[in-house]
Amino acid sequence: MYKLSERSKKVLYAVVQSYINYPDPVGSRIVTKRYSFGLSPATIRNIMADLEDMGFLTQPHTSAGRIPTDLGYRFYVDSISSKGDVSANIEIEILHGLYNRLQVLKNNIELLLSETTKSLSALSHYLGVAMSPAPDVTVxxxxxxxxxxxxxxxxxxxxxxxxxxxxxxxxxxxxxxxxxxxxxxxxxxxxxxxxxxxxxxxxxxxxxxxxxxxxxxxxxxxxxxxxxxYFTFNELFVSGLSEVLELPDFADLNKIRELSKAIEDKHMIIKLLDKLSETEGLKVIIGSENTVSSLKDISLIVSPCKEGDRQVGVVGLIGPTRMNYAKAMYIVENTARFITKMLTER
Amino acid sequence: MYKLSERSKKVLYAVVQSYINYPDPVGSRIVTKRYSFGLSPATIRNIMADLEDMGFLTQPHTSAGRIPTDLGYRFYVDSISSKGDVSANIEIEILHGLYNRLQVLKNNIELLLSETTKSLSALSHYLGVAMSPAPDVTVxxxxxxxxxxxxxxxxxxxxxxxxxxxxxxxxxxxxxxxxxxxxxxxxxxxxxxxxxxxxxxxxxxxxxxxxxxxxxxxxxxxxxxxxxxYFTFNELFVSGLSEVLELPDFADLNKIRELSKAIEDKHMIIKLLDKLSETEGLKVIIGSENTVSSLKDISLIVSPCKEGDRQVGVVGLIGPTRMNYAKAMYIVENTARFITKMLTER
DNA sequence: TTTAGCACTCTCAACCCTTAAGTGCTAATA
DNA sequence: TATTAGCACTTAAGGGTTGAGAGTGCTAAA
The missing domain is CATH 3.30.390.60 (Heat-inducible transcription repressor hrca homolog; domain 3)
Structure with missing residues (x-):
């Protein structure tokens, strides 16, 4: 792994941040303008060239700015996960939205998960997903x-x-x-x-x-x-397609086709979530980190839900790799936590 | 209602037919070439102008050919429903495809319906839909x-x-x-x-x-x-989004958005199918014939399925108004008939 | 080590032009 | 009288050119 100087890290972070907020390739001028480093565009340019060499950034074409690679997003995600810099009023939304809708469904986990996906996608504008536990953990x-x-x-x-x-x-x-x-x-x-x-x-x-x-x-x-x-225990719920279609990332017809195929092939997503659900806590998979090739252009954020210490499902979000990770991670984490709390303390 | 001369009918039929096979506006030359009327383009032009006046055809712009209006499609559908001019080898496909998949599911109508939508969409390349019966007919x-x-x-x-x-x-x-x-x-x-x-x-x-x-x-x-x-009896199953996204009719991003919203708002489709399922036999709703405004650019073909004389579901197809009605109607009709037969004679 | 300057590259939108398709109308024709 | 040929007109679509704009890498100076 490369070692990044503190300064390089800051620049990389700024580039990713800017691109996430604004879907345009980020140039050196923008970096100096939007984020106040005490440096000139030329210097930033050098740093960005280095970051490109190291595989964190890439250029759509010679005269465009840079955009993050999956590795670049990975750096970004790893550095925010320790921070937590989302405004807290989303939490209130989550709690209110979920509470009213889900309170009734305590006794029907499958319905609860299915409703949760709607809430997730409404909050995040990404695809909300949820899955009930696999037969190897279902008792x-x-x-x-x-x-x-x-x-x-x-x-x-x-x-x-x-x-x-x-x-x-x-x-x-x-x-x-x-x-x-x-x-x-x-x-x-x-x-x-x-x-x-x-x-x-x-x-x-x-x-x-x-x-x-x-x-x-x-x-x-x-x-x-x-x-x-013999039953299928792994039930997968997905919703929010019309939400993600509003994103500029899916302005391309082929991207939409890919996504819709991925959604329809639930089996594959189930397999993937299954593998992920074994681990504890929030998990982020970015683009090609995913071994399933048809999902290599999208990112996935998941977290297990529990009742006591038994897992009762996985919830998550699917979006473009250019995703607002901070917000999405926040939403997934808190939704999972909320469901866990609700089910555990009844 | 307008009275159409026999000749006008033939021309209208030809225009719709041609447009369904080929998604390009149909000009007078094409009509004379592809369909052998003993008439010159000029005459056809006059007839087509009349048909436009009567509301059966319309022009995307002055110098383009003509495309059918919803009324034009309606005429077409009404005139084929008595004919039945689809090659019969689709039937074999239907029977084989369905038989193997569904035989196992005789005892689970909801799963059966859900699987049926997949078969429907695979056969037709349109959206397959199915719905289980409403509480007012569920005993x-x-x-x-x-x-x-x-x-x-x-x-x-x-x-x-x-x-x-x-x-x-x-x-x-x-x-x-x-x-x-x-x-x-x-x-x-x-x-x-x-x-x-x-x-x-x-x-x-x-x-x-x-x-x-x-x-x-x-x-x-x-x-x-x-x-x-208190249960929700009306369960709606939809599949085949990736199929319809291949159609040229949905090359436009906004059309896709509309469609995906319509699919997500299952409640509305349920209401619609509910109303339709009261009638016997095959039913075709073309574009704006639909009172639900969000579905005004798509067509819907449905048919009830029965077990004995009890209705056990509705199956159908959703596609663009420029739909291969003959084929789609054939598929829906035979799928419904097949399920009815399978359930009734067991 | 940083920065200013500059030549270079590339995309994108605008514009013009031409082509092709198709129309409606009019006048000639069978 | 119904049909057709001819023709002027309209429009979309494709192709080529051009200029603006954004951004880069490199070099030389600070």
Missing amino acids: FGKINLLKYQSDKVAVVLFTDDGRIKNKTLQVSPEISQKDLNRIAQYLNSEFAGLTFDEIRMRLLKEISKDKTKCDTLISRALNLCREAL | FGKINLLKYQSDKVAVVLFTDDGRIKNKTLQVSPEISQKDLNRIAQYLNSEFAGLTFDEIRMRLLKEISKDKTKCDTLISRALNLCREAL
């Missing part, structure tokens, strides 16, 4: 099997964190409610406290073991269980 | 109230058409599972066969009657019921 709560019409079984699954999942299964030879209750009881005692990844593994083992015995009745029950327990 | 099936943790009640509601809805309620003084069972039993017997609109009305009456008596226990139960039965 089994309770299962109910309800007979429904003659040949159908409704599966109602409670996760430990208060989500309810349901589905209908068709069972070819009828099963009585009594038998269903017994199966449910078995599952409840067997799987209490396990995550769904663990449960799946256990079931898989069970089934392969069972095959040797060839007991059709038990194997039927096992298959039923497997089906009954 | 109560069965309710289960399950005690869950000490102060929570999980409501699991089965609609007549096989949807399952659930939510968690917080109840301040605990209620025993036994009492919950009694309440559920009461609701099941009381509301069997009613639509949710009817149920809400009945409950409202019940509650106002109850107030005079001031029996807190019953009133608590009633409030619980009211909460327990």
